[in-house]
Amino acid sequence: xxxxxxxxxxxxxxxxxxxxxxxxxxxxxxxxxxxxxxxxxxxxxxxxxxxxxxxxxxxxxxxxxxxxxxxxxxxxxxxxxxxxxxxxxxxxxxxxxxxxxxxxxxxxxxxxxxxxxxxxxxxxxxxxxxxxxxxxxxxxxxxxxxxxxxxxxxxxxxxxxxxxxxxxxxxxxxxxxxxxxxxxxxxxxxxxxxxxxxxxxxxxxxxxxxxxxxxxxxxxxxxxxxxxxxxxxxxxxxxxxxxxxxxxxxxxxxxxxxxxxxxxxxxxxxxxxxxxxxxxxxxxxxxxxxxxxxxxxxxxxxxxxxxxxxxxxxxxxxxxxxxxxxxxxxxxxxxxxxxxxxxxxxxxxxxxxxxxxxxxxxxxxxxxxxxxxxxxxxxxxxxxxxxxxxxxxxxxxxxxxxxxxxxxxxxxxxxxxxxxxxxxxxxxxxxxxxxxxxxxxxxxxxxxx
Amino acid sequence: xxxxxxxxxxxxxxxxxxxxxxxxxxxxxxxxxxxxxxxxxxxxxxxxxxxxxxxxxxxxxxxxxxxxxxxxxxxxxxxxxxxxxxxxxxxxxxxxxxxxxxxxxxxxxxxxxxxxxxxxxxxxxxxxxxxxxxxx
Numbered sequence: 018x019x020x021x022x023x024x025x026x027x028x029x030x031x032x033x034x035x036x037x038x039x040x041x042x043x044x045x046x047x048x049x050x051x052x053x054x055x056x057x058x059x060x061x062x063x064x065x066x067x068x069x070x071x072x073x074x075x076x077x078x079x080x081x082x083x084x085x086x087x088x089x090x091x092x093x094x095x096x097x098x099x100x101x102x103x104x105x106x107x108x109x110x111x112x113x114x115x116x117x118x119x120x121x122x123x124x125x126x127x128x129x130x131x132x133x134x135x136x137x138x139x140x141x142x143x144x145x146x147x148x149x150x151x152x153x154x155x156x157x158x159x160x161x162x163x164x165x166x167x168x169x170x171x172x173x174x175x176x177x178x179x180x181x182x183x184x185x186x187x188x189x190x191x192x193x194x195x196x197x198x199x200x201x202x203x204x205x206x207x208x209x210x211x212x213x214x215x216x217x218x219x220x221x222x223x224x225x226x227x228x229x230x231x232x233x234x235x236x237x238x239x240x241x242x243x244x245x246x247x248x249x250x251x252x253x254x255x256x257x258x259x260x261x262x263x264x265x266x267x268x269x270x271x272x273x274x275x276x277x278x279x280x281x282x283x284x285x286x287x288x289x290x291x292x293x294x295x296x297x298x299x300x301x302x303x304x305x306x307x308x309x310x311x312x313x314x315x316x317x318x319x320x321x322x323x324x325x326x327x328x329x330x331x332x333x334x335x336x337x338x339x340x341x342x343x344x345x346x347x348x349x350x351x352x353x354x355x356x357x358x359x360x361x362x363x364x365x366x367x368x369x370x371x372x373x374x375x376x377x378x379x380x381x382x383x384x385x386x387x388x389x390x391x392x393x394x395x396x397x398x399x400x401x402x403x404x405x406x407x408x409x410x411x412x413x414x415x416x417x418x419x420x421x422x423x424x425x426x427x428x429x430x431x432x433x434x435x436x437x438x439x440x441x442x443x444x445x446x447x448x449x450x451x452x453x454x455x456x457x458x459x460x461x462x463x464x465x466x
Numbered sequence: 467x468x469x470x471x472x473x474x475x476x477x478x479x480x481x482x483x484x485x486x487x488x489x490x491x492x493x494x495x496x497x498x499x500x501x502x503x504x505x506x507x508x509x510x511x512x513x514x515x516x517x518x519x520x521x522x523x524x525x526x527x528x529x530x531x532x533x534x535x536x537x538x539x540x541x542x543x544x545x546x547x548x549x550x551x552x553x554x555x556x557x558x559x560x561x562x563x564x565x566x567x568x569x570x571x572x573x574x575x576x577x578x579x580x581x582x583x584x585x586x587x588x589x590x591x592x593x594x595x596x597x598x599x600x601x602x
Contacts, residue, residue: 124558124559125558125560126559126562126564127557127559127560128567128568129528129561129564129568130567134555134557140559142558144558190566223566223567251559253564254562254564256573260575263582268585271571271572271586271590273562273572273573
C-alpha cells in the first residue's frame with residue numbers, strides 16, 4: 018500500500034492550498050494529493066471561459082505549483098475511506114495516511130422544476146469537458162436564459178453577451194439581482210450597468226417550468242410570461258460534495274457540509290475538511306453559513322493545513338468578502354449589508370461616501386467611487402462594507418474586510434493613517450473609508466447627545 | 467413523544483425506517499401516496515415529515531413539500547426529502563433545499579443508512595446529544 022504522511026483528497030483551490038500550507042508547516046512530511054480531474058479549472062474564472070478568456074483550456078490551475086512545492090499527485094478517484102486502517106481506497110489502489118484532508122468541493126444545484134432535464138439546460142459544473150460542451154452549444158444559440166441573478170449568473174450573462182449575436186436574459190426570483198450581497202441602492206446601480214450592456218433582466222420572477230420538445234425552447238415564469246431560450250444556464254448555487262465523507266461515517270451538518278470544529282477537524286480527529294465541502298458558520302453570530310467562495314476555501318485550507326499535527330490556527334467564521342465587475346464597473350462587499358444587519362437584529366448605523374479616487378478629480382484614471390460602511394450603533398464595531406467604483410474596489414474591500422475581521426470600531430477606522438497620492442488614491446482630506454467612519458461616528462454621537 | 471410521518475410508496479423502505487425510529491422512541495405514521503400524505507399532515511399533525519421524491523407520478527414529492535409549506539402554511543414543520551434521482555440519472559448536479567423552489571430542511575440521497583436518517587431526525591427535533599471528550 019502506498020503511504021503518505023498527509024493525504025489531501027481534491028486538488029482545486031482548497032486541496033491545493035491545504036497541501037501547500039502543510040508542506041510549509043511540516044516540511045519533513047510527505048504530502049500527496051489524490052485528484053479525480055486530469056485538469057483543474059480556476060473556479061472564479063469559469064464565467065470568463067465564455068467571453069474574455071475564450072476556452073476552458075485557458076482557465077486552468079497549472080500542476081507546476083505541485084512540483085515547486087514538493088507535493089505528490091495521484092490522479093485517481095477516492096472511493097472510500099477505511100478510518101480504522103487509516104487508508105483511502107482509490108481507483109488506483111490504496112493509500113495510507115496519518116492525516117487526511119477532505120477538499121472534495123461542491124456540486125451545482127438544479128431547480129426542481131419540470132423541464133430541468135431537457136437538452137440544452139446546463140448547470141455550472143466545474144468540469145473541462147462539460148463546460149466545453151456548453152461552449153460549443155452556445156456557438157449556435159440565439160436566445161440564452163441565465164437563471165439566477167447572483168454574481169455568477171450576472172458574470173455568465175455578461176460574458177455570453179459579449180459575442181454580440183445572442184439575446185441574453187437574467188431571471189432572478191428576488192426583487193433585485195445581487196441582493197444577497199448588496200444593499201438595494203448598489204443593486205439598482207448594477208442593474209443599470211447590466212441593462213446598458215444589452216442584457217434583459219427579469220426580477221421578482223419565479224420560474225414555473227422549462228418547456229420544449231426534446232430540447233429547451235422557453236422558460237415559463239409563474240406570471241405566465243415566457244422567456245425564449247435555446248440554452249438555459251442555472252446559476253442558482255451549490256451544495257457540498259460529501260458522498261465520500263458520508264460513506265466513511267463522518268458527521269455531516271444540517272446545511273449539508275461536513276461538520277468541522279474551528280480548527281477544521283471533522284468528527285474523526287485524524288481527518289480535516291476545508292472548502293466547499295465543509296460546513297461553515299457565520300462570523301456574525303455563528304449561525305450556519307451557506308456561502309461557498311474560493312477565497313473562503315483557501316482561508317479554511319490555510320487553517321486545516323496548519324493544524325494537521327498540532328493546533329496553530331482557528332476559524333473565527335465566514336466574513337463573506339467578494340467582488341464582481343462588469344466592464345469598468347466593480348462592485349465589492351464584505352460582511353453584512355445594512356439590510357442583512359437589520360434583519361439580524363443589529364441596531365445599525367450606516368454611512369455612505371462618494372467621490373473620485375484621485376485628487377484632484379481631474380487626474381487621469383479618476384473614477385467615481387462609493388463606499389458604504391455598516392456599524393453596530395452601541396459598540397461602534399464595523400459589521401460590513403460595500404464599494405462601487407473601478408478595479409480598485411476589489412482591494413478597498415479587502416481593507417474593509419480586515420477591519421471587520423479585527424472587529425474594529427468606527428473610531429479605529431477614523432484614526433487610520435492612510436497613504437495617499439494624487440495619481441493613485443482619493444484625497445487624504447476625503448479618503449472614502451476614513452470619511453465614512455467619521456460620518457458614522459457623527460450619527461452615533463448625535464443620537465447619544 | 468414526537469410523531470414522524472413517512473410519505474413513501476415503498477412499504478419495504480417505510481418498514482426499514484419505522485423500526486429504528488420507533489426504537490428511538492418516535493411514534494411513526496405512514497402514507498403511501500402524495501394525497502394521503504397531505505391528508506395525514508393535516509389530521510395527524512406530525513412533528514416532522516420524511517418525504518420520498520419519486521412517487522409513481524414523477525417528482526410529486528417536490529409538490530407535496532411546496533403544498534405543506536405554502537398552501538397549508540406549515541412553515542415550521544421540518545421536512546426531510548429523500549431521493550434516488552441523482553443516483554438513478556447520474557446527473558452532475560444536485561437538487562437542494564431552496565426557500566422558494568424546494569422548501570425542505572434536508573435533502574438526503576437514497577440509499578440512506580437508517581442510522582444517518584435517525585441522526586438527521588434527532589438533529590432537526592433537537593433531541594440528539596453528544597458527550598464531548600473534553601469539558602472545554
